[in-house]
Amino acid sequence: MRLRIFLEPQQGATYEDQLAVARATEEAGFEALFRSDHYLRMGDRSGGLPGPTDAWITLAGLARETSRVRLGTLMTAATFRHPGPLAIAVAQVDRMSGGRVEFGFGAGWFEEEHAVYGIPFPRTARERFDRYEEQLDIITGLWSTPVGETFRHEGVHYRLAEGPALPKPWQTPGPPVVIGGTGPRRTPRLAAVFADEYNVPFCSVADTGAAFGRTRKAVVDLGRTKPMVYSAAQVLCVGRDEAEIARRAERIGREVEELRLNGLAGTPDEVVEKIGRFGELGAERMYLQLLDMADLEHLELVAARVAPQLG
Known part of the structure; x- marks a missing residue:
């Protein structure tokens, strides 16, 4: 099981706050640092x-400030950006990192943040997913078009005239694509078609297993032979004893028992046991949602007492 750190900066964080966590993540030996893509506090x-x-x-x-840790989003909202410029931006960051970017991409859902910043929000989930599917096709198509060849797209929502499909990402054919969510039909199919990794966020072990099963079926139905990575995301609240667990829960406005039920909370041994249950379902990566970004000792504890038990 590989551990990744996941941040929610829209809740109140500067770039400097995120940089401090990124450096701590790298120094502690975690595999990756991911962040949300939101413009409004929840x-x-x-x-x-x-x-x-x-x-x-x-x-x-x-x-440019890290050297090893992988970087990505859970999830970039398709509603926020046009697919052509987004493909350029992600490719550029991939080159800036030396090939350490992973592209978590979702349909977008938080209507209020769109209204606050004047971003058009499709009225129906069907239209959002239609646009999202087209964007996946465009972005991966732009990245994978061989140098010297051209790309064009004629869709319902987007039309791209024939062009050089540049710049190219560092990674070939492009950064790994992460698709997540628990939708019963379109999400598993889109993951089977486009994703390198399928992620289930903030669900119980049982519900995560059911979602994995739907995507595995979609993979089989499609006849896909390329391996799929399965992962989960859970809120983190680890302490050496009950007092430390309670202190960390209070700082993020949650109850300890609720977190034990709905997240990765408790002593290091408790957390290792629950991560193991996700591993039994086939999860290879766990995204640890660090809500108190000032608490870098939290990361040090997980690195010292949880990660070594996971192999």
């Missing part, structure tokens, strides 16, 4: 200073 709107940071601008900075 929950209490009275806080959230200093305001949102753009995911790909942030990752570009982190690409």
